Amino acid sequence: MSEVLVKVDHVSKKFCKDLKTGLWYGFQDLGKNLFGNNSENQLRPKEFWAVNDISFEVKRGECLGLLGHNGAGKSTLLKVINGLLSPDKGRIEMRGRVNALIELGAGFNPILTGRENIFNNAAVLGISEKETKKKLDEIIAFSELEEFIDTPVQYYSSGMKVKLGFSVAAHLEPDILILDEVLAVGDAGFRIKSFNKMMELMKSCAVLFVSHAMPNVARVCNKVIYMEHGKNLYCGNDVHQGIEMYFDQFSSEKSKIEFNDAATIDQIYINKQPQSNNVISTFYGEDFKLKFNINILEKGIESFYISIQITDKDLKIVANFFTNKFSPNFKVENHNEIEIIFPELLLIDGEYQITYFIVTNDGTENQYRYLAIYRNYTTFKVRGLKENVYAAIYLKGFITHNGKALN
Missing domain, CATH: 2.70.50.60 (abc- transporter (atp binding component) like domain)
Known part of the structure; x- marks a missing residue:
């Protein structure tokens, strides 16, 4: 039985629509928490649940796709899972080394060069300088940034930041890899290489993947969660059903x-x-x-x-x-x-x-x-097809084996 690396148990996160009111609520919550009085179950005026009672598990060797429209709560959920935000309700268990690409350029110091940022990211993950040096050439080669690796990151384009970020995350042997729509920025050649790397990583780690490109979801994910307004409307292994629910939420282009x-x-x-x-x-x-x-x-x-x-x-x-x-x-x-x-x-x-x-x-x-x-x-x-394919057409064919028809 595969090891469970990510366990999310009834997790919720709320926000306030108004900045000043949110700051006031924050001071109130700090005071209440000091005295052990936690009222996270109640929504106050102008508050809403960005993530509402989400539960799932991801095992080693699995890729979970998070689907939903903009504002459904996917990125907030990933930030809670990665520890960037604390949940208001529920519990999260993570086992192993976590690498995350949640926002473009996140974790990079713009003043430092690409090479220096590789060592910085590795140090944050608890990887020694000696171990990082062993993988340095492989990371740089995969990123295709050999010519600019000693240039400050502030001069990198969006695509170059994605290449460097993914290369670092993928080559530092993560147990859990979190990707939020970052591969949409890279060029076609790098995306293909990245997806192949993801398929390789899935053999030894758990992947959480957010994308609005459904062919990519169908290609790499073996289970999905479909979210609307912070709620989990579907969670299961039928990737096709999750994709269909995603498309059903959009009204067709008007005739x-x-x-x-x-x-x-x-x-x-x-x-x-x-x-x-x-x-x-x-x-x-x-x-x-x-x-x-x-x-x-x-x-x-x-x-x-x-x-x-x-x-x-x-x-x-x-x-x-x-x-x-x-x-x-x-x-x-x-x-x-x-x-x-x-x-x-x-x-x-x-x-x-x-x-x-x-x-x-x-x-x-x-x-x-x-x-x-x-x-x-x-x-x-x-x-009627019910296959997880990522092309518009699924061809039929007549097959023979040693001259014998198999259809």
Whole structure:
């Protein structure tokens, strides 16, 4: 059985919305604590729970992802766990050496050089100078800052501070590693290297990881907590469920008809269900059917085609489709009913939106003109895959082993 390195037991932390009132409450609490009178269970005027009754355990070899919108209490919880803030209720047990990257540049003295800050951080963690020297070259090489390691940290960019901070935290053999959104700043190459290092560290330590990049969470975490307004709404090993709850809290981008002076679209059906205010669900691997009517209002238009763009909750484009790519343009008629079937939809579970472009090109590929744009006009959900994947598409494949089909 794996060793429990982090145990958080019914922890709560409250703050005051008003600075002067908060200072006054602080003096009151100091006086009460001197006489053993602790009233932390009660909220006073202008106070609120930033973290409210949170409990969990993280064992060696596990990575716990903390999910939630800005202001949900994730960073406050990490600061309480790391000892930067004291809890108002509850108990925290930590076993082993703790390395934390909670705020950009935290723990660095801006006047000192990168090399001097490495020794400073190591000393704070109780690591001897001799032991630090053994790892110094490895830390500097990983940070990719050989040229600037003897430059004062105050001249470092945000990305350089992240590189140095992560390198120090990851190479000083932590038992517990705490990361709060810091890898969002580094460049793509360093992020890939950092995630690989995290996977290596997870074999011997416990990781607490905060990120708004759900592909990163799906990649490295094997359990998650989803928080809202300081409360724990989900805690478990189903990372996919936590990610889905995170996305469900955000309302979809509002549909918008950017213009439709020359053409309109109506009577949209998804899998034979009419488009409505309710989000229609479809299933991974099943055919996805779109049907709608196109009305060409501008006279003189002889043909048109349709471009479809599918975006996810992060507004990233995950798929495009052009009806004229492998087929001719539609000839304009009095009634233009269009049906498009996407066989075996391979999008991962989540919520998506469709943008429709009605386009004419007068028979030439390079000259085209939009007749109408219906932005994020149709919303649908994909369900049924239930896999922790960090790509927009999960491919199907036919597999053989020594000539024998395995599917």
